[in-house]
Amino acid sequence: VLPVEAYRRRHEITVTGDEVPPPLTSFEDTGFPSEILREVHNAGFSAPTPIQAQSWPVALQSRDIVAIAKTGSGKTLGYLIPGFMHLKRCRNDAQLGPTVLVLSPTRELATQIQDEAVKFGKSSRISCTCLYGGAPKGPQLKELDRGADIVVATPGRLNDILEMRRISLSQVSYLVLDEADRMLDMGFEPQIRKIVKEVPARRQTLMYTATWPKEVRKIAADLLVNPVQVNIGNVD
Ligand code: ADP
Numbered sequence: 001v002l003p004v005e006a007y008r009r010r011h012e013i014t015v016t017g018d019e020v021p022p023p024l025t026s027f028e029d030t031g032f033p034s035e036i037l038r039e040v041h042n043a044g045f046s047a048p049t050p051i052q053a054q055s056w057p058v059a060l061q062s063r064d065i066v067a068i069a070k071t072g073s074g075k076t077l078g079y080l081i082p083g084f085m086h087l088k089r090c091r092n093d094a095q096l097g098p099t100v101l102v103l104s105p106t107r108e109l110a111t112q113i114q115d116e117a118v119k120f121g122k123s124s125r126i127s128c129t130c131l132y133g134g135a136p137k138g139p140q141l142k143e144l145d146r147g148a149d150i151v152v153a154t155p156g157r158l159n160d161i162l163e164m165r166r167i168s169l170s171q172v173s174y175l176v177l178d179e180a181d182r183m184l185d186m187g188f189e190p191q192i193r194k195i196v197k198e199v200p201a202r203r204q205t206l207m208y209t210a211t212w213p214k215e216v217r218k219i220a221a222d223l224l225v226n227p228v229q230v231n232i233g234n235v236d
């Protein structure tokens with residue numbers, strides 16, 4: 001058996017799509033710049049998790065991706081580090097609006113993603129701000145006005161701020177829908193669709209979900225273009 005097949009079988013990785021690149025099974029294989037490798041090393045990580053190993057090379061090809069994997073599998077860095085690489089290639093003036101947009105279902109998850117982005121992106125001088133409900137808009141708007149390369153947001157609050165015309169999504173070229181199944185369960189589909197209408201069609205879109213029911217398939221079919229699908233384990 002080829003090493004690629006052995007690795008995929010051992011970690012229950014299944015892939016669907018055209019010419020899916022082999023997994024990057026060690027950090028040294030990723031080609032990530034030294035400042036990012038240093039952060040990964042400082043965090044004490046010894047190897048990419050299976051979802052990282054298989055989704056990084058796909059994301060680094062600027063392709064759309066649907067990743068289906070359960071929680072705790074390392075999905076956050078699965079999309080954040082390729083997002084950092086995307087920013088290196090095409091960072092816009094943060095004052096015009098974010099280049100990377102991450103949608104997340106809850107305040108708690110959104111702030112965790114921001115923490116991870118700050119921790120791993122600091123040495124690359126990447127700025128990140130977070131927008132979520134259940135807190136006053138004022139401080140969030142003030143931070144937004146300072147400019148951010150990455151915005152992490154819950155769909156409800158981002159939609160409110162869009163309606164106030166206090167953010168432009170016209171510079172977004174890397175869009176992540178994290179925990180897509182949970183966002184749909186929470187009734188965020190209309191807000192997600194309104195938000196995506198404000199994002200240019202020429203973009204890379206990454207969707208992460210723990211389950212793969214037909215509502216998620218439908219929104220994936222509407223928002224992603226010829227995605228590579230990566231499944232880890234027996235999630236369906
Ligand atoms: P998920 O989004 O799939 O639920 P997270 O991205 O929140 O998972 O990651 C879960 C935990 O694993 C976090 O504490 C994260 O820092 C850690 N982690 C991420 N990548 C690695 C890795 N390659 N090796 C070890 N731990 C990792």
Ligand code: MG
Pocket residue numbers: 072075076178
């Ligand atoms: Mg997560």
